[in-house]
Amino acid sequence: MSPAPTTTTSSAGNIHDPTSPAYKKAKKQHIKTTRNRDKEIDLDWTPFRAAEKKYKAKFPPPDLTDVLDLGLLDEKREDEITQGGWRGKSDAVEVEEVPMGKAAIRAFVIPRIPGLVVLPSFVTAQEQKDLVRWSLRDQAGHPNDTNLDAHYLLPEEGLWNAYTKSNRNQGPDTLVQPRIIAGSSSGSDADLPGPRKLISNTPANPDNFHILTSSPKPPPAPSPAAQPSSPALLIPKLRWANIGWSYHWGSKQYDFTKGKAPVGENVRNLCKRAVSAVNWEQVFGNQEHADGWGDDDWRTWEETYEPDAGIVNFYQTKDTLMAHVDRSEVCATSPLVSISLGNAAIFLIGGLTRDTAPIPILVRSGDVIIMSGPACRRAYHGVPRILDNTLPPHLSHIADEGGDDHEDGDWVEYERYMRTTRININVRQVFPKGFDPGVHPAE
Ligand SMILES: O=C(O)CCC(=O)C(=O)O
Numbered sequence: 001m002s003p004a005p006t007t008t009t010s011s012a013g014n015i016h017d018p019t020s021p022a023y024k025k026a027k028k029q030h031i032k033t034t035r036n037r038d039k040e041i042d043l044d045w046t047p048f049r050a051a052e053k054k055y056k057a058k059f060p061p062p063d064l065t066d067v068l069d070l071g072l073l074d075e076k077r078e079d080e081i082t083q084g085g086w087r088g089k090s091d092a093v094e095v096e097e098v099p100m101g102k103a104a105i106r107a108f109v110i111p112r113i114p115g116l117v118v119l120p121s122f123v124t125a126q127e128q129k130d131l132v133r134w135s136l137r138d139q140a141g142h143p144n145d146t147n148l149d150a151h152y153l154l155p156e157e158g159l160w161n162a163y164t165k166s167n168r169n170q171g172p173d174t175l176v177q178p179r180i181i182a183g184s185s186s187g188s189d190a191d192l193p194g195p196r197k198l199i200s201n202t203p204a205n206p207d208n209f210h211i212l213t214s215s216p217k218p219p220p221a222p223s224p225a226a227q228p229s230s231p232a233l234l235i236p237k238l239r240w241a242n243i244g245w246s247y248h249w250g251s252k253q254y255d256f257t258k259g260k261a262p263v264g265e266n267v268r269n270l271c272k273r274a275v276s277a278v279n280w281e282q283v284f285g286n287q288e289h290a291d292g293w294g295d296d297d298w299r300t301w302e303e304t305y306e307p308d309a310g311i312v313n314f315y316q317t318k319d320t321l322m323a324h325v326d327r328s329e330v331c332a333t334s335p336l337v338s339i340s341l342g343n344a345a346i347f348l349i350g351g352l353t354r355d356t357a358p359i360p361i362l363v364r365s366g367d368v369i370i371m372s373g374p375a376c377r378r379a380y381h382g383v384p385r386i387l388d389n390t391l392p393p394h395l396s397h398i399a400d401e402g403g404d405d406h407e408d409g410d411w412v413e414y415e416r417y418m419r420t421t422r423i424n425i426n427v428r429q430v431f432p433k434g435f436d437p438g439v440h441p442a443e
């Protein structure tokens, strides 16, 4: 068996090394694009926007010494961390470790944001691979909605499956057709698939839920600019897939009339495992009289936490996710479980407005972040940077064909895509326990 190829360092070299072609190219690009920039604009930035700008900067690459990097506490992750050259600090932000029942699992809270819990390396290497496969093969297609559905008539078998089939010459090389045929008059000015749009919405709660539910949820306008495209061309344009209750991106509200697709047993179990692993008494024990809690909340999560909706986010290395609050869920306290896979990223989380300076956290493959409780669930957060060259060795390993790792024979296709990708599985609970939405899921 020949040694497993590892991939990741780009041929142009390391962006952190001032003598490398990659560094010189970025510098040249930077000088070109900033030549006419109006310096005054900076004065209007909120602290959140300033942090986004800092971590988005292509040149010079941002200094990560203020970024909380809990992976550094685990010596088994040294190779993974060294590889991309991106390194934060394990004490960049005040954290407290929460004692756990199991030695293998560590959990940290950040006192500045009560309810924020970080579980580094919670997801095993094998589970990470399975979740990558699950995200692409099983979730990016029917019955789940994806960002591409608005503009293209996606293959029934799902985009990823059509892509791998044509890769292996197992099927006709069919083009995916746009929803609007070029030249037809019925079009709109909708953009082609791109970043998630910022739409302000009313926070959901048990009192306004029925009004929000009955507001119209028109389908998004297809782009007249979309062209017939091969699955290979569309795969990098995949940005999100809905899981569970159907999320209507136009209004930023759930469309309960569409019924509820399953969240997926694997993800449900993983999220429930994460929520049960945390000692919530340690997290919220001193918060008893804080505003915003329902009657029976964190004390019962071990039994009542039930994920029923979510988004699988697919990021290419240039992609960002702007500051936002996830406030469409009727339950504003129940844990939101966020699973990181593939390349690492900078995750920013602040307060109830963009005026609070956010905390930067370096999230790596297998890390889980839980956002829970009223202060954290309604806090602004976003992802200003995907860190290139950070696909960890356990995901960039390709088993030999005919080697002893038969199970992994298909990984080569996933690995190729994952070299430039981060996947985030963002799982929510829409309804508090005992709340009857009066809608009947079509499961
Ligand atoms: O990608 C992430 O880590 C966060 C994603 C997120 O905030 C969301 O999907 O609402």
Ligand SMILES: [Fe+2]
Pocket (backbone or CB within 6 Å): 324, 325, 326, 381
């Ligand atoms: Fe979010």
